Amino acid sequence: MKKKIQQAFIETINREYLKCAACGECRMVCPVYGVEGVERSVARGRLALAKALADGDLELTDRVQSSFDNCLLCMACVENCAGHVDMVEVVLKSRAYVASLRGLPKVKALAFKALGTDRKYQDLGAAGARAVQSVCTAALPENSGLRLKLARLNYPTLPPLAKRPFIGSQDRVYGADKRQKVVLFVGCAGNYIFDDIPRKTVELLNALDVGVIVLSHQGCCGAPVQAHGDLRSLETLVVNNVQVLSDSEFMDYPIVTICSSGGLMLKQHYPRILLQTPFEKQAKALSCRTMDISQYLADWIGIDTIKSKIKHKIPHTLTYHDPCHLGRGQGVTTQPRALLKAVCDHYAEMPDAGSCCGLGGTYGLSHTDVSRQILDKKTNNIAAMDKVPTRLATGCPACIMQLTHGLARTIPDMEVAHTVHYLWQALICSDPCRS
Ligand code: SF4
Numbered sequence: 001m002k003k004k005i006q007q008a009f010i011e012t013i014n015r016e017y018l019k020c021a022a023c024g025e026c027r028m029v030c031p032v033y034g035v036e037g038v039e040r041s042v043a044r045g046r047l048a049l050a051k052a053l054a055d056g057d058l059e060l061t062d063r064v065q066s067s068f069d070n071c072l073l074c075m076a077c078v079e080n081c082a083g084h085v086d087m088v089e090v091v092l093k094s095r096a097y098v099a100s101l102r103g104l105p106k107v108k109a110l111a112f113k114a115l116g117t118d119r120k121y122q123d124l125g126a127a128g129a130r131a132v133q134s135v136c137t138a139a140l141p142e143n144s145g146l147r148l149k150l151a152r153l154n155y156p157t158l159p160p161l162a163k164r165p166f167i168g169s170q171d172r173v174y175g176a177d178k179r180q181k182v183v184l185f186v187g188c189a190g191n192y193i194f195d196d197i198p199r200k201t202v203e204l205l206n207a208l209d210v211g212v213i214v215l216s217h218q219g220c221c222g223a224p225v226q227a228h229g230d231l232r233s234l235e236t237l238v239v240n241n242v243q244v245l246s247d248s249e250f251m252d253y254p255i256v257t258i259c260s261s262g263g264l265m266l267k268q269h270y271p272r273i274l275l276q277t278p279f280e281k282q283a284k285a286l287s288c289r290t291m292d293i294s295q296y297l298a299d300w301i302g303i304d305t306i307k308s309k310i311k312h313k314i315p316h317t318l319t320y321h322d323p324c325h326l327g328r329g330q331g332v333t334t335q336p337r338a339l340l341k342a343v344c345d346h347y348a349e350m351p352d353a354g355s356c357c358g359l360g361g362t363y364g365l366s367h368t369d370v371s372r373q374i375l376d377k378k379t380n381n382i383a384a385m386d387k388v389p390t391r392l393a394t395g396c397p398a399c400i401m402q403l404t405h406g407l408a409r410t411i412p413d414m415e416v417a418h419t420v421h422y423l424w425q426a427l428i429c430s431d432p433c434r435s
């Protein structure tokens, strides 16, 4: 495995390095470079470091490793590079190479391994974490000094964990009698934190005459494991999901995702990860069946059908943030906007809606200060809009966490939620102001 990783690193870097014209255009769009302004924080600089490492001209030091770690995987450089340098691939291969030589911190390695175990152990872990969270929250009164100190730290606050995971121990079909059916890929955030997102997705789809299949053995999409270079754990997770979602009984149904990173994994990364393995064909077929919920609703169900089911429109000024892995990653930008405009007459486009929110998975925890500065740019843009919105929709649970945290400081009455939430409010909820 180690040899394979190192060979893949060298091949990738040599291939991508040849494409780079060293034009420096990536400096104009990289959010990290925008804050730090140094060459090692931008695609061109990272690529040069990786090339020197691959050629054996550079020693692997903490400083070199930090250049690969200091990337949000936001794809802004990929989208804007005339040479089509795939910087995400460069960074992922570099991180895997570093992990193969230096190993991962023990806690991280254990956590990633745990993601590949039977889900009942993860459910137990989540239940334990929830108990600790409840005790801590209850033990700290609203105005306690420690609570205020914690709030001043720049970490996005983890919302209360779900009372119980959304995915049950048995496969479930919600709306077995419906005309069409989809398989729902839930993702860890939807399963353990924002369980209202899959729940509202099911209610919304059922109301549109679509049955929803939730397979109990689906697991983590592998995005956090991939981002940290643990390829062994990654393969376990990916193979499990490919096998579960390729069950012949459900092969004819589209797979709908409600998390932009999970969707990107299934659509783009799985076929690449399983290239030249016995699962390659299944991964490609799975990729073709996968689409984001907004894509399914706008392109398959249709905006006119959505409009015909509206009970009441959203009465607030509503805006939309493009998650990097949905907009740039999957090219899904028009569908969420069309859906939101259908249910809200006060939709307002924010400036630079596709700029990264700065969370980047665990980047927000490991690079708190840079992450906060990137977030500030985003929230200042929103606060400076002619008509300041009080509702913000997006398609990624992680963006919801980060933007909720950032906007609480600039627009106190702002609500940040998944696109599905606003559609659910308009089509299902009897009183949108109380949901
Ligand atoms: S924009 Fe692309 S080609 Fe230009 S320096 Fe950056 S990575 Fe190289």
Ligand code: SF4
Pocket: 029, 030, 031, 032, 033, 041, 042, 043, 070, 071, 072, 073, 074, 075, 076, 077, 078, 087, 088
């Ligand atoms: S992926 Fe984003 S953060 Fe990373 S180098 Fe490219 S633009 Fe910068």
